[in-house]
Amino acid sequence: MPDTLRAIYRNGMFVPVVPCNLPENTPVEVLVRGAPLIQSPLEPNPVKQKKVMRELIVRMQSNPIPADAPRFTRDELHERR
Numbered sequence: 001m002p003d004t005l006r007a008i009y010r011n012g013m014f015v016p017v018v019p020c021n022l023p024e025n026t027p028v029e030v031l032v033r034g035a036p037l038i039q040s041p042l043e044p045n046p047v048k049q050k051k052v053m054r055e056l057i058v059r060m061q062s063n064p065i066p067a068d069a070p071r072f073t074r075d076e077l078h079e080r081r
Helices: 046-062
Strands: 007-010 013-016
Antiparallel strands (some): 007 013
16 A cells, blocks of 8 residues: 555545555544645525625624724734644
């Protein structure tokens, strides 16, 4: 079996593109390359795109950040371990 195993992320699981003969419960390490970790869904219909955007804006405007909300520094926003 090769050192690199190509897979597709589907239904919450990494599915190998080609069969692999690893014994059950074999620990592996997964390195994600070449694709953003988060991709926005594509909606080809421009009418639906506008509807979704309007709904998103309404939701954001109905839940503003309170004026007395705590202010965080950049370091506080980005965990350092």
